[in-house]
Amino acid sequence: MTTTQRKPYEFMVKYQQQKDWIDGRGNFIAFAFFLGGIAGGLFLASAYFDNLLGIFVAFLLTGLMGVSYMFHLTHPMRFWRMVVRPGTSWISRGFTFIMLFGFFTVITMTLMQWAPDATAAITTFKVLAGIFAFAQSIYTGFAVSYVSAIKVWNTAIVPVLFVTCGLTGGLAILLAIMMGQDSSQIVTLENIIRVVLIALAVIIGVYLWNTTYSSSSARDAVKRLIGGSLAPLFWIGVFLFGIVVPVVISLATIGSHDPAAGLMITAVISEIIGGLALRFAILKAGMYQPLLPAD
Amino acid sequence: MRWGMAIELKRCIGCNACVLACKAEHFVPPDIFWNRVLIGEKGKYPNVSKLIYTVRCNQCADPKCVKVCPTGATQQREDGIVWIDDTKCVGCRYCMVACPYQMRSMYEDPDKNYFPGQELTEHEKIGKTLYPHTPGVVQKCVFCKERIDSGMAQGLVPGVDRDASPACVIVCPTKAIHFGDLDDPNSEINRIIKEKHGHPFHPEFDTQPSINFID
Numbered sequence: 001m002t003t004t005q006r007k008p009y010e011f012m013v014k015y016q017q018q019k020d021w022i023d024g025r026g027n028f029i030a031f032a033f034f035l036g037g038i039a040g041g042l043f044l045a046s047a048y049f050d051n052l053l054g055i056f057v058a059f060l061l062t063g064l065m066g067v068s069y070m071f072h073l074t075h076p077m078r079f080w081r082m083v084v085r086p087g088t089s090w091i092s093r094g095f096t097f098i099m100l101f102g103f104f105t106v107i108t109m110t111l112m113q114w115a116p117d118a119t120a121a122i123t124t125f126k127v128l129a130g131i132f133a134f135a136q137s138i139y140t141g142f143a144v145s146y147v148s149a150i151k152v153w154n155t156a157i158v159p160v161l162f163v164t165c166g167l168t169g170g171l172a173i174l175l176a177i178m179m180g181q182d183s184s185q186i187v188t189l190e191n192i193i194r195v196v197l198i199a200l201a202v203i204i205g206v207y208l209w210n211t212t213y214s215s216s217s218a219r220d221a222v223k224r225l226i227g228g229s230l231a232p233l234f235w236i237g238v239f240l241f242g243i244v245v246p247v248v249i250s251l252a253t254i255g256s257h258d259p260a261a262g263l264m265i266t267a268v269i270s271e272i273i274g275g276l277a278l279r280f281a282i283l284k285a286g287m288y289q290p291l292l293p294a295d
Numbered sequence: 296m297r298w299g300m301a302i303e304l305k306r307c308i309g310c311n312a313c314v315l316a317c318k319a320e321h322f323v324p325p326d327i328f329w330n331r332v333l334i335g336e337k338g339k340y341p342n343v344s345k346l347i348y349t350v351r352c353n354q355c356a357d358p359k360c361v362k363v364c365p366t367g368a369t370q371q372r373e374d375g376i377v378w379i380d381d382t383k384c385v386g387c388r389y390c391m392v393a394c395p396y397q398m399r400s401m402y403e404d405p406d407k408n409y410f411p412g413q414e415l416t417e418h419e420k421i422g423k424t425l426y427p428h429t430p431g432v433v434q435k436c437v438f439c440k441e442r443i444d445s446g447m448a449q450g451l452v453p454g455v456d457r458d459a460s461p462a463c464v465i466v467c468p469t470k471a472i473h474f475g476d477l478d479d480p481n482s483e484i485n486r487i488i489k490e491k492h493g494h495p496f497h498p499e500f501d502t503q504p505s506i507n508f509i510d
Contacts, residue, residue: 013334020391081365085364088361089362090389147393149394291496292333293337
């Protein structure tokens, strides 16, 4: 198996790395998936804690996701065409979710800011926006897992993994926002983060374990992730930054009512790096099975 | 009507004439191949056999690329040919990622020519006007739909008459590639597939390819 420049005669005769969604412009779709995930997670967390600033940041991150998408496209001015095939295309569905999330979030923020007494309306639009925040977060996983040719992606765990990872990133950003606001709900938020972080670690473990048994190309992809060319990205980016550092800081601050701000910010940044590394690691791990020999 | 191919692997000598004919027919840009000849091997010494497969877009009856395309740029005609509307493609590359056969390419660099540092060849110059490719758009084999359409308009029969058949079919020196209507039970291609036990390439991908291979 090789990950270096492919020779023409090696085309689909050897394991072939997926490059369209990771090299060059493909980097931007990895960013878009990451931003969509944390924006969705941040909205859900902010809506739960009634944090208007968090909702606003989630809206901004969704805008950034859109920008990242535009950089990915070779004909970005035709982006409006991406709504026409929601029946079969996950990209089209995702684009629809993003727009609806943006629409309902703007209404929610407007009501929360200028009509705070309209609780019924706020709750209604918050729930609607929340549904599309979740959809925006999970669709990226479905877009990836739909690709049946890439066995390391083609598993039902990928959407769960992406949405959980988005939620951890979103919760981490909300923690940073709440620290600036001197909120009394930080302890509750920290407890939620601990649970979600452990859940993320378990899901990553189950994903790798389960994928190992799906096919030879998936097994090779997992080997590349844990012991091959992608091992630094996986162990340093995903495992160390995404799980170990936040979990250690999180456990170290149990019972502390006033943990050091520097420590908390380190955990937040570490978690965000981990989330980004996870998207890159999984997209980079995508391998196509050779067409030859054909039985 | 559903156009399809039957490829006799024992007849294919791996000469790449089909690849060159396709390049010439569609003025396919450098580094892009609408069809390829895959050469592999099977077994272990001393029982080794060489595998030669001429491959192109399978024009699947249930194509993943059509399903994943968010804009409807990748479409399927009534005769089963899958093609890309250049004016609708946004270049998201989802179709490229989703194609299990990896038969799609992105045309990115319009300034790239076959002989870097030199002028365009006459063939390349003609291609720029006769068959212009849109940069930033995905492209692939379309079973020479232009030849089929113009041939049929003249009353010719694809797979029988040269001017109505795909370039790779008519150029094959060993007549390894057969072309015809898969929906016609009396067609020559169906007879060949039935008699010689044709089978699709990697049926496990579950896309119902229109190209059958005969061992």
